[in-house]
């Protein structure tokens with residue numbers, strides 16, 4: 001795993017956009033998208049490059065990590081709506097190629113199995129963007145999620161519902177249930193890119209990067225992955241014991257290496 005401590009969210013956004021741009025220029029790109037506030041700066045940078053530098057999403061397939069269960073169709077906080085608003089409607093990706101699990105499906109386990117199979121049928125995800133919850137969740141894999149889980153329904157913790165209440169009128173409006181790619185599903189992506197900013201994420205980042213590989217901190221699966229990159233700002237890095245080493249490695253990063 002490579003940990004990159006950045007000066008600002010904007011710098012993180014530029015690095016993430018570089019990683020995504022390299023995949024988008026390759027054949028039949030499959031990208032994994034995340035919601036939440038952490039990826040927004042990267043999405044804004046990708047949109048800017050699309051408008052100003054001609055970066056194209058044509059022919060790209062995208063898969064979202066997760067979705068709430070039971071929001072009314074067209075609800076502005078459904079993740080399908082959020083990703084449209086924050087990224088995909090601003091670039092030249094075919095809306096039919098942007099996939100998310102259907103939280104309104106009558107048979108939720110069947111919908112999860114279908115979604116997981118669709119990711120496999122697309123050949124798997126080339127690069128998966130991830131935020132991290134304050135409890136260490138990725139996607140909506142709450143603590144104690146199976147490390148080999150596939151896409152399935154999950155129940156949110158109260159902490160996650162409280163954290164996400166800011167997107168809704170009140171915490172009571174935050175759904176209790178969700179569909180999420182499993183930790184095993186996420187782990188099949190060829191490159192995992194996690195982003196985090198701010199002191200509220202410092203503890204979760206430290207647990208993910210330097211704690212034990214454990215279901216207690218779902219994001220710790222990045223330690224088991226062959227190609228994982230973590231972009232954090234100084235505040236989110238503030239609990240990292242090996243921060244000096246990460247800075248040293250970055251300062252001496254070979255020119256040819258990339259992320």
Ligand SMILES: N[C@@H]1[C@@H](O)[C@H](O)[C@@H](COP(=O)(O)O)O[C@@H]1O
Nearest residue numbers: 035036037038131132133139140
């Ligand atoms: N399901 C999403 C996650 O994918 C996201 O990483 C997390 C953190 O969000 P934020 O970046 O807004 O802190 O929130 C939600 O729970």
